[in-house]
Amino acid sequence: MQRDLDKMRRRPFFFPLVLPVLLFIVLVAAAAWLFDARATTVVFVVRHAEVETGNDPDPPLSLQGRERAARLATMLSKARPVRGLDAIFASEFRRAHQTVTPLSETLALPVNVVPSATWSELARRITREHRGEYVLVAGSTANIPSLVQALSGETVTLGEDEYDTMFVVFVPQVSKTKVVRLRY
Numbered sequence: 708m709q710r711d712l713d714k715m716r717r718r719p720f721f722f723p724l725v726l727p728v729l730l731f732i733v734l735v736a737a738a739a740w741l742f743d744a745r746a747t748t749v750v751f752v753v754r755h756a757e758v759e760t761g762n763d764p765d766p767p768l769s770l771q772g773r774e775r776a777a778r779l780a781t782m783l784s785k786a787r788p789v790r791g792l793d794a795i796f797a798s799e800f801r802r803a804h805q806t807v808t809p810l811s812e813t814l815a816l817p818v819n820v821v822p823s824a825t826w827s828e829l830a831r832r833i834t835r836e837h838r839g840e841y842v843l844v845a846g847s848t849a850n851i852p853s854l855v856q857a858l859s860g861e862t863v864t865l866g867e868d869e870y871d872t873m874f875v876v877f878v879p880q881v882s883k884t885k886v887v888r889l890r891y
Contacts, residue, residue, distance in 0.1 A: 746880040750833060750858055751783060751792075751843045752851055753873045753891075754865060755802040768805045775870060775891075780809035782891055783843060793840035796821050796829065803845040810843065826850050830857035834878055859884040 756772030756779075768776060784791045795811050796819045797803040804818055811818050821829050826846070833842050844854060848865045851874070855863045858876045863886065865872060875887040 746839045748834060748838055748878040749841045750876040750878065751841070751873060752855055752858075752876060753779065753806065753843070753845050754851055754870055755798075755800070755806045755845055755847060757870050758802050765801045768802055772802070772806070772870070776806045776809050778891055779806065780813050783810055784813045791841070792816060792843050794833075794837050794842045795819065795845075796833075796842065797845040798826065798847060798850060799823060800847065803847065806845045807843060823850070827853070827857070830854055833858070838880070855886060859886045861886050863888070 755768075756775040757769045758766040758772055759769045760766070791814045792810070793816075795807050795814075795816050797807050799820055799822050804820065807818055810816075821844075829844065833844075846854065848867060848869075851865055852863050855861065855874050855876060858878055861884075863874060871890045873889045873891050875889060877885045877887075
């Protein structure tokens with residue numbers, strides 16, 4: 708009978724010690740989740756739209772390409788309730804620049820031109836300078852897969868006839884990077 712009384716006396720002291728520890732763990736986990744959600748960079752990576760056929764090494768967009776650029780502008784201008792995108796990057800080619808121009812004009816954002824020589828540094832630049840922001844990048848089949856891989860570690864492929872593919876790369880600070888492949 709004395710043993711049962713000893714157990715009853717000890718039990719109330721154990722619970723008040725465990726409760727603050729559990730509460731602290733829950734608060735730390737919630738704070739980490741909130742930080743990670745607020746600091747997630749979302750990068751939309753698209754290929755330039757359809758181009759006119761011909762001998763021009765840097766051809767302009769075709770009618771179908773201009774229509775696709777307009778669809779992209781309509782879709783991404785509503786990506787966030789307040790502003791849409793925070794930054795727009797395009798390769799140095801006219802076709803990539805023309806693909807993002809309608810969106811750039813809609814949001815009144817400048818297009819940051821990325822020369823081919825510095826394309827490999829773009830992923831680091833985005834994660835460093837645009838943490839927690841929404842960013843659009845337009846490139847070509849030659850440089851899009853390398854950018855997605857640099858941002859996420861995932862290998863993606865893009866066919867020569869795929870003008871409607873969009874990769875949405877979620878780059879959080881704490882958890883694992885995710886890539887979603889969409890068509891627009």
